[in-house]
Amino acid sequence: MAYTPQYYPGASHVAVNRRKHMSGDIEKLRTVSDDDLVAALGHRAPGADYPSIHPPLKEMGEPDCPVRQMVEPTPGAAAGDRVRYSQFTDSMYSAPSIPYFRSYYAAINFRGVDPGTLSGRQIVEARERDMEEQCKATIESEMTCPALAGLRGCTVHGHSLRLAEDGLMFDMLQRTHMEGGNVIEDKDQVGVPIDRKVNLGKPMSDAEAKKRTTIYRTDGVKYRDEPEVLDHVHLVHHRRTMYGYRPETAAETAPGVGPVTYHTV
Amino acid sequence: MVTTTDTDPVQYEIFPQRMLDPASAQKLLNRLEQIEGVTRVLVQGPRLPLTVPYGPGKGAPVDHTDREIIRVGDQVMELQVKVGRIRLEAENDVMEEVRALCEELFPFPFELKEGLFLRRKATVTDYAKYGPDELVEDKSIYGMTDPSMTPTAKICESCTDTRE
Numbered sequence: 001m002a003y004t005p006q007y008y009p010g011a012s013h014v015a016v017n018r019r020k021h022m023s024g025d026i027e028k029l030r031t032v033s034d035d036d037l038v039a040a041l042g043h044r045a046p047g048a049d050y051p052s053i054h055p056p057l058k059e060m061g062e063p064d065c066p067v068r069q070m071v072e073p074t075p076g077a078a079a080g081d082r083v084r085y086s087q088f089t090d091s092m093y094s095a096p097s098i099p100y101f102r103s104y105y106a107a108i109n110f111r112g113v114d115p116g117t118l119s120g121r122q123i124v125e126a127r128e129r130d131m132e133e134q135c136k137a138t139i140e141s142e143m144t145c146p147a148l149a150g151l152r153g154c155t156v157h158g159h160s161l162r163l164a165e166d167g168l169m170f171d172m173l174q175r176t177h178m179e180g181g182n183v184i185e186d187k188d189q190v191g192v193p194i195d196r197k198v199n200l201g202k203p204m205s206d207a208e209a210k211k212r213t214t215i216y217r218t219d220g221v222k223y224r225d226e227p228e229v230l231d232h233v234h235l236v237h238h239r240r241t242m243y244g245y246r247p248e249t250a251a252e253t254a255p256g257v258g259p260v261t262y263h264t265v
Numbered sequence: 266m267v268t269t270t271d272t273d274p275v276q277y278e279i280f281p282q283r284m285l286d287p288a289s290a291q292k293l294l295n296r297l298e299q300i301e302g303v304t305r306v307l308v309q310g311p312r313l314p315l316t317v318p319y320g321p322g323k324g325a326p327v328d329h330t331d332r333e334i335i336r337v338g339d340q341v342m343e344l345q346v347k348v349g350r351i352r353l354e355a356e357n358d359v360m361e362e363v364r365a366l367c368e369e370l371f372p373f374p375f376e377l378k379e380g381l382f383l384r385r386k387a388t389v390t391d392y393a394k395y396g397p398d399e400l401v402e403d404k405s406i407y408g409m410t411d412p413s414m415t416p417t418a419k420i421c422e423s424c425t426d427t428r429e
Contacts, residue, residue, distance in 0.1 A: 155317075158311075165373075173322075174330065177330065188322070191320070191325055192322040193325065193326075
């Protein structure tokens with residue numbers, strides 16, 4: 001039987017969602033056209049060719065290197081694309097994803113991406129077409145609610161502020177607004193107006209956002225109510241604290257010793 | 266040290282669960298103004314800039330729809346913030362009136378607190394802006410302005426009503 005990684009402990013729907021995000025087994029909820037995505041990212045004009053920083057690898061004549069022969073380059077690297085970024089912000093009010101799980105999703109499921117995880121934002125740097133592929137998959141999936149998450153290259157502080165009356169996360173650059181029940185993006189990720197309205201679809205209802213969230217909150221699933229997660233976090237903390245870079249030498253938590261229970265103070 | 270006496274005005278803070286749209290803020294402020302005894306009202310929230318302040322898009326116009334001109338009583342002013350909390354001072358206890366008003370206007374929960382939210386004594390910044398305390402005629406200005414505001418800036422008079 002093929003091994004299926006579990007990715008994350010826990011029994012609640014928040015833990016299930018975290019496992020889904022890490023494994024890449026996520027539901028597609030909306031469709032954003034390639035041109036719309038390119039316009040929202042703002043790195044090149046929609047329909048334009050990908051600018052390159054070096055000739056395609058096939059034309060360059062690479063050195064005789066076993067690693068290069070083993071590792072197939074990503075499409076962006078093979079074509080010599082520029083390195084570009086996409087950055088997401090997720091509201092603390094039960095947004096579907098959070099920076100850590102966006103990074104897990106990118107790092108586990110895509111090649112050639114460099115995810116950066118910060119408290120309020122998550123950035124992915126990659127060759128342009130690789131980044132667009134990852135960004136498109138993210139923005140079209142259940143990892144993104146157009147009201148509670150946003151493509152924001154700068155000014156991300158809305159993630160920690162209360163929502164507006166219409167349920168949108170605060171954005172001082174107002175990259176998105178509600179129009180006929182849909183969230184419309186009419187600026188690129190750094191706040192420069194674009195010549196089109198990118199329809200990101202309807203925002204999630206409160207109930208749906210709470211169902212799809214990966215955030216433990218006191219008004220949802222409490223972190224303290226997830227004993228398996230707490231136990232696992234304690235285990236990792238204990239091993240890293242007591243055994244540093246050799247956690248496998250931890251005698252009391254070695255395989256076969258039995259469960260070790262940690263008690264939260 | 267600031268001590269509070271029975272003769273001091275009381276202060277309240279309204280903290281709605283959602284940040285208010287300009288129309289809701291205008292409605293609330295107008296109703297607050299009608300409550301007898303309310304002397305000062307201050308709105309606080311994240312700033313809405315005119316242009317992108319930093320990043321690759323620096324300088325691009327923002328045109329935020331929440332940066333709207335509102336009319337409160339006979340004053341017309343441009344909202345420069347998304348209204349997140351409202352602090353007010355009254356000469357007498359108006360807690361229940363304010364609570365009833367908020368319950369009527371807000372379809373979402375809110376917090377209403379009594380405390381000291383607007384300072385009563387001049388700070389060093391106030392001294393630098395307005396001069397010695399004994400020379401300041403209207404002491405109600407303390408705590409009512411943006412700390413980064415320049416001394417020459419006006420609070421309301423620079424705004425004009427462009428709606429009509």
